[in-house]
Amino acid sequence: KAGVTQTPRYLIKTRGQQVTLSCSPISGHRSVSWYQQTPGQGLQFLFEYFSETQRNKGNFPGRFSGRQFSNSRSEMNVSTLELGDSALYLCASSLRGSGRLPGTDTQYFGPGTRLTVL
Amino acid sequence: AQSVAQPEDQVNVAEGNPLTVKCTYSVSGNPYLFWYVQYPNRGLQFLLKYITGDNLVKGSYGFEAEFNKSQTSFHLKKPSALVSDSALYFCAATAGGSYIPTFGRGTSLIVHP
Numbered sequence A: 001k002a003g004v005t006q007t008p009r010y011l012i013k014t015r016g017q018q019v020t021l022s023c024s025p026i027s028g029h030r031s032v033s034w035y036q037q038t039p040g041q042g043l044q045f046l047f048e049y050f051s052e053t054q055r056n057k058g059n060f061p062g063r064f065s066g067r068q069f070s071n072s073r074s075e076m077n078v079s080t081l082e083l084g085d086s087a088l089y090l091c092a093s094s095l096r097g098s099g100r101l102p103g104t105d106t107q108y109f110g111p112g113t114r115l116t117v118l
Numbered sequence B: 001a002q003s004v005a006q007p008e009d010q011v012n013v014a015e016g017n018p019l020t021v022k023c024t025y026s027v028s029g030n031p032y033l034f035w036y037v038q039y040p041n042r043g044l045q046f047l048l049k050y051i052t053g054d055n056l057v058k059g060s061y062g063f064e065a066e067f068n069k070s071q072t073s074f075h076l077k078k079p080s081a082l083v084s085d086s087a088l089y090f091c092a093a094t095a096g097g098s099y100i101p102t103f104g105r106g107t108s109l110i111v112h113p
Helices: none
Strands: A004-007 A010-013 A019-024 A031-038 A041-051 A053-057 A064-068 A073-079 A087-094 A113-117 B003-005 B009-014 B020-022 B022-028 B034-040 B044-050 B057-058 B064-068 B073-080 B088-092 B107-113
Touching: A004 A064, A004 A087, A004 B009, A010 A019, A019 A087, A031 A073, A041 A064, A073 A087, B003 B088, B009 B020, B020 B107, B034 B064, B034 B073, B044 B057, B044 B064, B073 B088
Parallel strands: A010 A113, B009 B107
Antiparallel strands: A004 A019, A019 A073, A031 A041, A031 A087, A041 A053, A064 A073, A087 A113, B003 B022, B020 B073, B034 B044, B034 B088, B057 B064, B064 B073, B088 B107
16 A cells, blocks of 8 residues: 655745645545644644544644645645744544544654745 | 653663663543654654553564553563664654544654664
8 A cells, every 4th residue: 555645845935935735645544634843843733634624723823724635635735934834744644434433543644745944 | 631751852772772762641531652753854654552452562663662551651662772773753642532642752762883
């Protein structure tokens, strides 16, 4: 089975621009979560999508948004980029779904998108 | 609120020696606990998890972890470290019906030849 893929792997943007990151989950996985990883803050949860609906949201400003398509692929958008948005953005997929105990699913991570804001 | 603590930013161990990476958690209800490893410029890879049952969980690459409910700990161990084990290790926990794991800040493991 193919793993989680993320595109692009690297991005360089300037302040004020916007950016869209893409994530393709493992086939059959219906949940996609996004995380921001920085040296200072560690791994911070952004949001989770399941069946095209945002189910959970972390404590990030409205500049960060996302969506999920019917094939479970997900995109994350950051508008009006700030220097502090420079980070590794990780996408993770998991099975989720009926009959599965909440919180027991393993998350499978993509390689990440390294965003640098100048 | 859930929290996960990894008290050591860095652990140094000589190749061939046993290694331990510590993790403690604070959650409401029964915890589900995970360990992930991250190599440079890569995403996190799943190592093992505890859901229920035997307190000693065996995972990938010879790693194991012991769930200790009284001490609210889930330390990662390996009997004999390899240089290739050098990486960043993350402990994570969920509980209380949450689908979203809380991650620790990570521990950098350095195995010296």
